[in-house]
Amino acid sequence: MKQEGIYVTTYQGKSILKGIAIGEIFFYQKEEKEIKRYKPENLEAEQKRYEKARDEAIGQLGELYKKACQEVGEVNAAVFEVHAMMLEDDDFNDAVLNMIATQGINAEYAVAMTGDNFSKMFSEMEDEYFKARAADIIDISNRVVAVLGGSGSGNCELNKPVILIAEDLAPSETVQLDKNMLLAFVTEQGSSNSHTAILARSMNIPALIGVPIRKEWNGRMAVVDGYTGTLYLDPDEETLKELKKRKQAEDEERQLLLELKGKEDVTLDGKHIKLYANIGNISDVAAVMKNDAEGIGLFRSEFLYLEKDHFPTEEEQFQAYKTVAEMMAGKKVIIRTLDIGADKQAEYFHLEHEENPAMGYRAIRICLTQPEIFKTQLRALFRASAFGNIAIMYPMIISIEEIHKIKEIVEEVKSELREQGVQFSEVEQGIMIETPAAAVMSDVLAEEVDFFSIGTNDLTQYTLAIDRQNAKLDSFYDAHHPAILRMIQTVIDNGHSKGCWVGICGELGADTELTETFLKMGIDELSVSPTFVLPVRKLIRTSKCSG
Template sequence: MEIVRGRSVLKRTAVGRLQYYEKEEPSVVRRQVEDTERELSRYERALEQAEKELEALYERALGEAGADSAAVFMGHRMLLKDEEYRNSVTRAITGERVNAAFAVETVGDELCRLFLEMEDEYLRARAADIRDVSDRLLRILEEEEKGGGRCGRGPALSEPVILAARDLAPSETVLLDKKKILGFVTEQGSANSHTAILARTMEIPALVSVPVAREWDGRLAAIDGEEGILYVDPDPETLERLKEKKARQEEAARLLLEIRDLPDVTRDGTRVELYANIGGPEDVEAVLGSRGAGVGLFRSEFLYLEKETYPTEDELFSAYRQTAERMGGREVVIRTLDIGADKTADYFGIEKEANPAMGFRALRICLKRPEIFHTQLRAIYRASAYGKVSVMFPMVASLWEVEEAKAMALQVREELEREGIPMGHVDLGIMIETPAAAILSGELAEKVDFFSIGTNDLTQYTLAADRQNDRLDDFYDPRHPAVLRLIAYVAENAQKAGIRAGICGELAADPSLTEVFLKMGIRELSVSPSFLLPLRKRIREICLEETENDQGV
């Protein structure tokens, strides 16, 4: 028996035969061409085909993993349209008179090298996206010469297996046949990578940072996601133990469905509002299917990322109205756009920054470009006539930002009233994502109706650890005492001011912290729809009175 440790992506168990997957790299040869117009036409057709493939991947990811996870393919589409990238390939074809495939590979390699040399970790990570987009174009060009083929497909699986690979791209992950993929292990990647996030949302047991061996192909193996261990050729005792663990996990998943219609109440009667995070109207069915109390975070930036230019007021209004109506009176909290950092749209014309996570993003863009903010606020207030709609401002760091945002919201409300457009009541809230906002939460609580604590950004800013940096996995700790103390401080100030405070970051879905948060006074948790039922189960197991008595309170 071979025991190999890795990093767990999902705390699930898988047992089956290993299949080693080696990505087929395109073979590119430099050729001098006389007809550069023909090569330019081939390149343009490849761009069109790649965009179609990415659109299909985005739609599939929406169904498999939701809008948040699908956003990676929106990012790939934007890279595909990047003027610098496209013009560099075109110049190589016409200036050096080389074939399109060689031009794509050369430009892709050069851009990857430039990004890898940058100091900022986020920008270095963009090299992988450039490589993925370039490889897609290369495969399309290669298959065109061969007369068609299997462009854009993932690993071919003939039977249910545990896949072993050096790495899996997000596109390969979302294309995995869920009837035939038992789990996967990869040598590269991190627990916070796009591939890992997709695996979690698709509920595929997986380990990363595993030294994968080609000779494992065809051998029996088991993934223990709870312990982060891969067993190759497990002995009978280990195999039986892991099969029993897998059966227990499957039974637990079945039992979760039995509590779908039960209230989110602790054993001693404390009510908790369990909300869901969504990226668009298409996610509402998953929320309703798990009986979510409402939408705690509508990531409205996805309505911008899927467009090639600014969405109109009516386009935004349509998405917000659909969501509000389908939620049937349940609250829908719409976060104003959080463009910037790892979510960019070329048409915003934002200059490249050395540290985009701490740069021109979110509310800062809205305050500096009021015309964009104005359009979105009008759409939100118009939608409030069709359901319970609230608005939330992201990336707040000071009091004046909130005052300015509220003034613009009031201006929009008065404007719509003059036009005779119907509206409902709209609560105004802010996200607590910066240490500055947490420290100022006492003063901020006097200016808004609610807080929503975004633990992902709050963690990275508190610990000065970029959450996109794979090398900082050991340093990026959402359970760090400093992060938890800030959350407790925010909850305390919210209670003093008589406003509600919830958590909408990834930490909200951690069942080991649910009791901790409830003891802090947190009564609202907003998570991805797939986490609603497990969290409901955890809430119904807790008795706050018992824990207080245990502590002598």
């Protein structure tokens, strides 16, 4: 990058969270110790040494689970339960113990070899779930080796605020970092769904992935620009001055937004707007509360399915929905029934390959053709309704017949619960308007439901006939296309004419360029990512619905 005659070294990555961080780089390098092979004098004692180290490692994982539950929520902490289960696995333990006995080798070497063997085996499997377990195996074997070597849990100690850069971070490494000393993350590997990314979002700090890092950057000054996905290394005085100015403005804006906490979401001409937040799992509720959302407008229940290797049981789902409902203490919690399919695949559903999965076997189509899956979820939802203010909405609707079939199944579930003496509440039921068919038929559909929630992401791609995942079509994709805005207006008008309230839960809900437009259209609710609640509240309170 060239600026006023001075070359500024910049590196481009993918931004995980917007924001600016300025500070010294700390290069986090994993401790690599050579594991030597030797022949112990007493093989039986060596096996016992391994078993003791394994038990200590399992204990460490238990402590990490507790710590992670407090910081990133139960769902994200579950990885440590998985690691503990792996260490308790008979196949893994038998392989280590057998190697010590038959090859006459030390425990460290046996664990490392077993870890490599199992990791290689998993990485070569076709099943994506088992492929992902390869990294977990290496993580747990490294933990046991560290315990055997007397190096404990291997914490990374930070003694001042830094921009942490690393090739990647394992879940156990991420959770043990001192969050008060982190200004930003920059990693070479990882994805937007990695544990590093999850932690960055939960802490609301800037983060970049996909940056080609260098060890020699350690101790140098840098700036992370989460708005543009740029890392500035040793920025010159003029660049640093400009970035500091932007950060100061960002800090001032954040402070002003905090003053909006506790304020009502009411326009200048007196209309109250329901300003809700979108979540994917239980841990996100903390961000909902922190950002003062009035409720939850979209709980993506499919994440309960995506995070498991089996169909979540009724009890597992009930506990999740009940927990969120109780935490929200009477505030509205709108839960979307599972939206598996398209870009959200769970191996155990055994969905066949489709040429056009976005328009294929997904969401309500799975629920209506596999009612046993649907009824399990509905039972959990209605049971949880006794513990809070729950509403249910159904995705990918295209016809009145689908709604009639849903209602039949719902009545079956409610009848079964009554017969079993299970308490539940009568809940609001709505549908997502994300197909052009639903938008065009919204006047008829509004007579059958309590509310509409417009899913602008899919509605836009289906209306424009553009795959939103195809980067080659970015220049054609226009979320502000007049056809989309007209369709949204039609849905609002049709919903209101039949006494049905209308909200938006797609990405456009947080598009502050359109907030005032939506208010003038007559929108009743906006559900956005938690971090957008206060910026949208600011616009609601300074706008009018009329005029």
